[in-house]
Amino acid sequence: MNPYWDSSVIIETTLNPALLGPLQSLRPWCRPHALAESFSTLTGGRLGFRVDPDQASAILAKLSAHLRFVELTSDETLAALATAKSLGIRGGRIHDFLHVVAARKAGCTVLVTLNLADFAGIDPQLIIESP
Numbered sequence: 001m002n003p004y005w006d007s008s009v010i011i012e013t014t015l016n017p018a019l020l021g022p023l024q025s026l027r028p029w030c031r032p033h034a035l036a037e038s039f040s041t042l043t044g045g046r047l048g049f050r051v052d053p054d055q056a057s058a059i060l061a062k063l064s065a066h067l068r069f070v071e072l073t074s075d076e077t078l079a080a081l082a083t084a085k086s087l088g089i090r091g092g093r094i095h096d097f098l099h100v101v102a103a104r105k106a107g108c109t110v111l112v113t114l115n116l117a118d119f120a121g122i123d124p125q126l127i128i129e130s131p
Helices: 007-015 017-026 032-044 055-064 074-087 093-105
Strands: 003-007 109-114 127-128
Touching: 003 093, 007 017, 007 032, 007 055, 032 055, 032 093, 074 093, 093 109
Parallel strands: 003 109, 109 127
Antiparallel strands: none
């Protein structure tokens, strides 16, 4: 399996030590932007608590040692934006779509997320599953 993890699973890994084993053994792919999304969530209070920014940074640095990263070029991002309308993608869903594009670039066959509905119908050949 060649998995891609979105930020929701990275955040869950900070809260659920059971995911550390899969993180270490699978070495999933993600975009560097997922680290910023994770930092924002951990320090912003949407979880019902806030993590100190220094602590969040250290946690994400430790987890990132077990992740592989793929980034989209500006041309790849613009090409994705140009196809968004034909796929019914608008607004904030573009962030999910860019995760899908990055997963495909990395050769992933599975995208792991806690937000299954966010990825529904974007790419029927990419398996979307929860951890």
